[in-house]
Amino acid sequence: MGQGTERVTFGSVLAVSEFRAMWAAELLSIAGDQLARVALSVLVFQRTDSAFLTGLTYALTFVPALVGGILLSSLGDQYPRRDVMVAADLARAVLVGLMVVPGIPLWLLCVLVAAMTLLNGPFKAAQQALLPDVLTDEKYTVGMAIRNITSQSAQLVGFAGGGALVSAINPPVGLALDATTFLASALVLRRGVRHRPAPTSSSTESTRTSFFAATTEGARLVWRDPGLRVLIALCWLAGFYVVPEALAAPYADGLGAGAFAVGLIMASDPVGSVIGGIVFGKWVPERVQIRVIGVLGVLAGLPLVLCVLHPGLITSMALFALSGMFATAYNIQGTASFVRRLPDAQRAQGSGLLSSGLITVQGLGALAAGALADQIGPAHTIALAGFVGAIVAIPIAVGWSRARPARSEVEESR
Known part of the structure; x- marks a missing residue:
């Protein structure tokens, strides 16, 4: 920091309204994801009594994010990044909502879980690309530290809290709550983060990257x-x-x-x-x-x-x-x-x-x-x-x- 520069604190970063909106949306997504993983594990084990299928379903909440990160991350450069995040949240809310349908076949449930996880890739890519526009200079790194602290803390309590909640209600209700967190995240982002054009918006259709x-x-x-x-x-x-x-x-x-x-x-x-x-x-x-x-x-x-x-x-x-x-x-x-x-x-x-x-x-x-x-x-x-x-x-x-x-x-x- 240069001489005379004001010290960047957690409070000064949280005073940035757009960052607060992105931070709140991320916490909602983390809470929903942890709850969904517990609910899906319980639901699949109740229906199949198979540890293998339960483990497979759990793995599907992680692995497809790799494919989404590689194949779909460019959407955050081709389209407005806030809109990519909102669209991913809305799509995931629909996918999780379909999991609640009674009697849904196990194969279709796995497809829905994989598709939901796939969308995490472009969401995270757009989020990380947008954050330096919201937080400049040292505020950006302090904001990254805040995100890390809260996400790690959420993971510490997420599984225990999710298990207690799912045991108190039932897995379909837990999935319905997960869908609600995605809807809430989309709303927070839409209202709390201002629209910015895509970095490639000045490109013409003939020069747009394939x-x-x-x-x-x-x-x-x-x-x-x-x-x-x-x-x-x-x-x-x-x-x-x-x-x-x-x-x-x-x-x-x-x-x-x-x-x-x-x-x-x-x-x-x-x-x-x-x-x-x-x-x-x-x-x-x-x-x-x-x-x-x-x-x-x-x-x-x-x-x-x-x-x-x-x-x-x-x-x-x-x-x-x-x-x-x-x-x-x-x-x-x-x-x-x-x-x-x-x-x-x-x-x-x-x-x-x-x-x-x-x-x-x-x-x-x-x-x-x-x-x-x-x-x-x-x-x-x-x-x-x-x-x-x-x-x-x-x-x-x-x-x-x-x-x-x-x-x-x-x-x-x-």
């Missing part, structure tokens, strides 16, 4: 820019650092602990993420964050390495929380720097590639960790993931020190 070109342009853009390549690699380190959450159940079993410990282990990373969002969002200047994100990528892996010593439950939770704190710090600033470096006309495409790739590497990391844990045990697998993640992060940190501008993006934007 759909196929639009789906690949973001990848080409990232590949050509060394800074973007380094930043996306930094964010994708999550493929290593998701391993403790993925192995929570066998790790707890190795400690001789029960199901309650599984929940505590899975909650450790979000707790650390909330702490990291508060610490770095409130007290660390953005110019400092930009310089150290590569180092933070290395530090996020080191606590996991200590799992090789087979620590107890409390120590393990502290290690996982510490890793989550460092990972959140580099992820918030890494994402902010990545989005800032994107040209406005390709911002949604690049953001979609980042978020959809993040889902992919986390899924692959969890899959690989599960297979390896069967061979060497969960504690050693987590330690190995932390070690390899830290080693991979070293050249990324070196690459960022070379690729980042001499002055921060914040200073250049002024």
